[in-house]
Amino acid sequence: MESRVKPGLDGTQGTRNQVKEDGVGTPRTVRICDAVLRLVALAATLIAAAVIGTARQTKTVNIQVSPTLPPLPLTVAAKTAYSSAFVYFLIANVIACVYSAISLATSTVKRDSKSNIGLSLSIIDIAMVALLFSGNGAALTFGLLGKHGNSHVQWQKVCNVFGKFCLDVAVSSMVSLLGSVAYVLLVLLALVSLHKRSP
Secondary structure, three states, rough: OOOOOOHHHHHHHHHHHHEEEEEEEEHHHHHHHHHHHHHHHHHHHHHHHHHHHHOOOEEEEEEEOOOOOOOOOEEEEEHHHOOOOHHHHHHHHHHHHHHHHHHHHHOOOOOOOOOOOHHHHHHHHHHHHHHHHHHHHHHHHHHHHHHOOEEEOOOOOOOOOOOHHHHHHHHHHHHHHHHHHHHHHHHHHHHHHHHHOOO
């Protein structure tokens, strides 16, 4: 009967080579997925920051001071800077965007197996998940308040007046959520990769 293992030192050389060949595809695939997800996170956070950073709208509204007097025209503006929730959302996306660019450049550099860069990136990725989700939560909460108002505290809805501004906030939030999901997938990818490497 013919052996399927290539001859070598005690017949084990062929087995070692086979294991090494089988493992080549997995790290490369992980690196490609990692780079794609970081690129998605970079693009999403950049677009979200640009949209919310430039969101503003000016409208002239009529204010009824007294039932006997005619309404007074008043020019009002909606800007990101007028809401601390939107400012926080903007800062969170700028931080995530800068980190995405740095981590994308760092993750594509070939590094030795003893390097702790991968672990450091994974830890910061988790922090980015928390930062982006908290920023999204703040922006969406304030956005919903603008859309529906709050009758309990007599806050009126404003999205019927500032429709374009509210649309910019909604688009920015949705795109930023895509960046958040990309970071969640990066964390999961790191966990799966770690699990596969463990004996």
